[in-house]
Amino acid sequence: MNGKSVELVGVTMVFDGFTAVYPTDLSIPAGEFHSILGPSGCGKTTLLRILSGFQRPSGGHVLIGGEAVDHLPANRRPTAMIFQSLALFPRMSVRENVAFGLEARGVAKRERLARADELLALVALETHADKKPDQLSGGQRQRVAVARALAVEPAVLCLDEPLSALDLKLRQHMRSELRALQKRTGVTFIYITHDQGEALTMSDRISVMNRGRIEQVGTPTDIYDAPATAFVAGFVGEQNVFTGRVTTVEDGYARIDGPGGSFTGRRTPEIAPGDQAVLMVRPERTGLVAADAAGVNRLSARVEGRELEGPYLNLVTRDATGRRIVLHLSNDGRAHPTEGAATIGFRPEDAIVMPAEARPAPAAEA
Ligand SMILES: Nc1ncnc2c1ncn2[C@@H]1O[C@H](COP(=O)(O)OP(=O)(O)OP(=O)(O)O)[C@@H](O)[C@H]1O
Ligand SMILES: [Mg+2]
CATH class of the missing domain: 2.40.50.140 (Nucleic acid-binding proteins)
Structure with missing residues (x-):
């Protein structure tokens, strides 16, 4: 798998006169683990939905791998998104869940299932392939969602608060797992969270968002030790x-x-x-x-x-x-x-x- 760069140029979102995202520029190099950190309602999900093509912006452009994708619907972009709810199919086995996206792309059954097994090995779930999602722990379900998203070989994986339903210990464990998986695959990860500990431990760089604006982009050390605004200083730590x-x-x-x-x-x-x-x-x-x-x-x-x-x-x-x-x-x-x-x-x-x-x-x- 290969990561691609992401660029937002003047991306804006206005809902019925309410500005959810002010004109925003952001440049994320290929293969970066990039977190978008900010309080509830600041525009994180909106930004991610625009990036992955689920929401048409009021203005601006999205470039992936240097190419404008504004005209492409979500399923034609080299992106995959994991929603907070995970949305696994309860009646399908773990293996079938992972293979699902490949079916829509016309991959033959035998190849789909073989590919699903490879991905399940990548997330250390190969022995759980025949279970149903409700027979797994929360963290295991999380890993199925990651494997399913990676099945379509996205260049950019968008994750919207994927760990918020897990308990603290599992969350901490999954942090290092996701981080290792990202480095192993080289896929660009864009990770939404309102948990500063998560952002600080996992990310190469963090965008801190407040009320529709990115107030600072920097490494975890930059953000923590040299906050650019009073908001960043107070929100992180x-x-x-x-x-x-x-x-x-x-x-x-x-x-x-x-x-x-x-x-x-x-x-x-x-x-x-x-x-x-x-x-x-x-x-x-x-x-x-x-x-x-x-x-x-x-x-x-x-x-x-x-x-x-x-x-x-x-x-x-x-x-x-x-x-x-x-x-x-x-x-x-x-x-x-x-x-x-x-x-x-x-x-x-x-x-x-x-x-x-x-x-x-x-x-x-x-
Ligand atoms: N379809 C919509 N129509 C109108 N307003 C919307 C719509 N989607 C989002 N908003 C508003 O835009 C703002 C940003 O929403 P968004 O979902 O991006 O926030 P968020 O940062 O993801 O918050 P949370 O951490 O709670 O998920 C909110 O005030 C929200 O009410
Ligand atoms: Mg959100």
């Missing part, structure tokens, strides 16, 4: 957030002055003195420091409680203004405070200062 007005801007850093105190962090380019801004720092970059510790970013807080997550714990604190500040501490056997006063600190290079106002809510557009 957790943040402790301080608000204030920018007092000084120097080199790559800005200082803000707000109700909780004065703090310094790296700044995004558009930050200028006088701006209303937010400073964000990750819980794992926020720590307990000695009350008399040197350093620019310090504040007093009270420990309110802790949440054990297993390998780490969240120490929940509140500052004098009532702001909740969470510290992500390793559960390494050291004694961590459970109550009382604490001094919290973080390094300027671990914090980021960005414009406070998110993009204005998308007004209904004609």
